Amino acid sequence: MKTLLLGNEAAARGLYEAGCRFVSAYPGTPSTEIAETVAKYDEIYAEWAPNEKVAAEAAIGASIGGARSFCAMKHVGLNVAADPLFTVSYTGINGGLVIAVADDQGMHSSQNEQDSRHYAIAAKLPMLEPSDSAECLEYMKLAFELSEEYDAPFLFRTCTRVAHSQSVVELSPRVEHELKPYEKTPSKYVMMPGNAVKRHPIVEERTQKLIKYAETSGINRIEMGDTSVGYVTAGICYQYLRECLPNASVLKLGMVNPLPLELIQEFASKVDKLIVVEELDPIIETHLRSSGIKVDGGKNLFGLCGELSQNKIRKALGMSTASFIDFGETVPPRPPTLCPGCPHRGLFYTLGKMGLMVSGDIGCYTLGSLPPLTAMDTTICMGASISGLHGFNTVRGAESAKKSVAVIGDSTFMHSGITGLVDIVYNKGISTVLILDNSITGMTGHQQNPTTGKTLKGEPAPAVSLEKLCEAIGVKRVRVVDPYALDELKAAVTEELNALEPSVIIARRPCILLPEVKTSPALYIDQEACKGCRQCMTIGCPSISFNNKKAAIDPTICVGCELCTQMCKFGAILKKEDK
Amino acid sequence: MSETKGIMIVGVGGQGTLLASRILGSVLIGQGYDVKMSEVHGMSQRGGSVVTYVKFGEKVYSPLVDQGEADYILAFERLEAARWISYLKDGGTLIVNDRRISPMPVITGAMPYPDEIVEKLRAKGSKIIASDALSLANEAGNAKSVNVVMIGILSALAEFSEDVWQKAIVECVKPKFLELNQKAFSLGREYALKSL
Incomplete structure (x- = not known):
């Protein structure tokens, strides 16, 4: 059955189909809907944790307890969860463990736009990066398989444009995975120095095995076309690039850590020039350069800030873009505001x-x-x-x-x-x-x-x-x-x-938007009593505006909270029953 | 099938643009298209400028519509029409709810709200269907059904039959609000058919 799902909903469906049994998360845009969607499946235990560190630790515990387990957070949440992240890399897992992190290139709803791929490298963890909803579902299931095969927690990186875009996915039934037996193994799970010293080389060997997987598995794929330029890309950038250049040669990386250097070498040898298309930091580019692969373009073209789009790529590559009409006047910005009645x-x-x-x-x-x-x-x-x-x-x-x-x-x-x-x-x-x-x-x-x-x-x-x-x-x-x-x-x-x-x-006082909160009828301005002093405007309520030197209240959005009434010295703001 | 097409739904957070895009998505997937839609959740939903991109065709890559690429823009408020007009394709159509919702910089007096937006856009050669969708929504029974009035207007311009849209509304709207939204859709559709 084909259906339209948000990237986050598709990731949740992937959890369901993969037989995941435990989900813990802390809400954070753009990751929130993964846990919200999972909560609708009776087969999966799902909870809000008080913060991302707790969510990650709970998922780690559930994995050690033998269940396919998962936690989700936004990019800055991974900072909070970084402590367990670095050490669970050493312990490995029992039941498959996937940690989703949603980046916010462009800072649509965040205080920074840090690049989570740094964490994969720093914590020596494999990271998959889907480019649309179908891949969210597919990669989630794959991440659990690989997690168990390589004894590694898997990072699952999305971004706003994948997490909050709907695209077509095909649904499959759930495959149950019973609890794995738990055996007390302090050498694996008690990370005191004597044990951790022995685990670190295992982590390094695991990375080598994962590189072999990355070189040969279909998750990183070469799509040959015009060989004058070859593009290395991953995630949402693949979609932007393909929109601009449907016939280009592209190496699409589904696994962004560790990178398949031999595959990239092979691709580079088939094209005249190599360009890396990635948002935020030059993770792929720097790795290629430091490995001696000649890169002809990357951050010098696309910059370090914000998100890309098809036009940004076209402009960076010197291609033409569609003409458009310009309004020609300054359009006042419309920043978000506290709701009426907040x-x-x-x-x-x-x-x-x-x-x-x-x-x-x-x-x-x-x-x-x-x-x-x-x-x-x-x-x-x-x-x-x-x-x-x-x-x-x-x-x-x-x-x-x-x-x-x-x-x-x-x-x-x-x-x-x-x-x-x-x-x-x-x-x-x-x-x-x-x-x-x-x-x-x-x-x-x-x-x-x-x-x-x-x-x-x-x-x-x-x-x-x-x-x-x-x-x-x-x-x-x-x-x-x-x-x-x-x-x-x-x-x-x-x-x-x-x-x-x-x-x-x-x-x-509860949020005015909660369904159980009763709102009051809209207030109105007694036009004769209003002296136009603008005192009611100082509270910044979007329902109050000024017309002909008098205040006016928009009855479609006012909820009658009477905050403005407390501002008015002239008693000009009235309730319906005051009439 | 033809090339990929783009529709944008722009408005003010809280105007119900997400329901409109869901109805549209349901129509398009029912027609066998590949579909991608990009939404904005989180902070911008609190009364800020919001935009949803809808793309459809045989094979869709980017979920975004870029400048000069939208076949249709549904603007739920006229300042938002001015803000996003540069995304309209040459020959594309702007459908605008000709209503003013002042943003905070206008409310505080820091900036003026541009006057005669629709007239100015028309003078620049844009194809425009302007409506008082709020009055139509009120006529349907609830001011909040502006979103479905706008979908009704779009339906009159698109090539799909009315049944397809009606079916999508049934799929996407809670049964409690179905009748209201069906009426809002019909009022929008009739308005557009009259003004075409």
Whole structure:
């Protein structure tokens, strides 16, 4: 049966067909839908882990326990999971183990565009890279076969344009793989120096065997055509290249680590010039150059930044591109914004008004940094709001602590905020932390987390109490406020900033987009009462605009949260029943 | 079969462009085409500019439509039409919901919203079908069905029979909202047939 699937859905289907039994993941665009799709299969246990390191370790444990196992994360998540990654390379596996990492060339939804292929090289792990949904399914199944054949965890690299593109796949039934027996083997699984020293040469031998596989298996294939130029490429770049040059000679790599040097040599000998087409870093190019293979073009043509497209390749190769119409005027950008009714809006309005230094984090609330709120000073990575503020205030002193806060979401706090808070308490810091608890993982599209009381499969689960957790860490000043109540919120922040000890304020209100959240009818402006003072515009609500020097509310998107009502000194913003 | 064709669906995050692309994908795969569609999830969905690329033909490689390559652009808002017009192929058609949704730089007063966008685009020689899809959606019963009104308009220009589209809507829409969306589709289709 042929069907259209997202790359992520196809990868999930591959897990199903491969007989995978255990999946653990932390949501991260563009990887999230793999675990969400897998959760629909009753045959597979699937969970959200609190972070990527835990997801990887859980999958490693399940593999040692004998099951075909899997974990998924976005590129920056692999940084979090890097610790187990490097050592599971030494231990190898019992049941097949695949670790998916989704890169985000072009940073559609990320804080950097690091190239995950570096990890494959550094951790000495094989990496497959599919170029469309059909290959996502095929390579996933292959990765499990190879993982068991070579006693190696396999990395499975995608990118936004593969993970979030739909293309045609053919479905097959699931092949069950029973649990393999578990035998206690400390020499393989206890990585203390005496054992690890013996495992390292095994890793190196494994790489040599994998190179042989890469040289001869069909996963890396030569497609001969016009021999004036030969192109070496992999993943989505193959598709862009083929779109531009359907008749070119191409060596398509399905396995991007280790590389098949003899095959590449053979290909190079059949063409006049060799060009490497890859996004981000010159991984393939550098390897070829250092191995003495002459490369006639690569990063000098395509650059190091962002994603490619068919036109970018055409331009780099000196080919013509289609003509087009230009609007001819500046088109204002449309950056993402906090939704109408978002509980974060009033909070960032308040922090901005108070002139505080705001140590930020990763989530929807990062949008609090954009105009007109502009209430965020830093965003580095998951969890850095709290630990970063601790460092900031430690060097700048108690006065700084009175004028600064950390903001972090519920899911991000569980991911890696807890340890930062421990750092503050343990080292006698006095910083103030705001946990923006909207009862869901928001930015990635509503995933459950340990505080929400539900699992990935939608089953009821014990919910971690943020209050009790913070108290247990040793924070004596823990309080909960409603971020819609601006006066109360401001009073709470002022009080906690002045306390000479660590404080946690939990700003609690569920995400407005959750199905269980009831919204109110749209508000409207009393045109006579409106003085055109623009005070309601300072909260940056997309439903409020200005027409003829008066405010106007778009009834199709206003959810009646009444945040703007609290801004208006003239009582000009009314509910339907006020009429 | 002929060369690969490209359609773009552009709009504002939250306008339901993903459902529109799913209906379109279902139609195309039902016609036996190779199909690829590239979507944007994550941060841009929060009220930002969103784009979905749909490619179909005998064999499709890149899932992206590049500048000058789109046979059709469905713009759910007119500023987005201006933003993406450079992707329209020479001789391609722009289908635009002639409605203004101000982006944050306009709301804050940092930048003006360009006036007479549709007229200016028409003056540049673009083939345009402009509609008030929001009113049609409201007539169908829900403002959120703008996406299916737009699909209805596209259906009137495409070579596939109406049945094919109706079948795709049944496949892609939750039964609870089926009647509403069928009505939205018909209103869009009728509007386009009248204005052609």
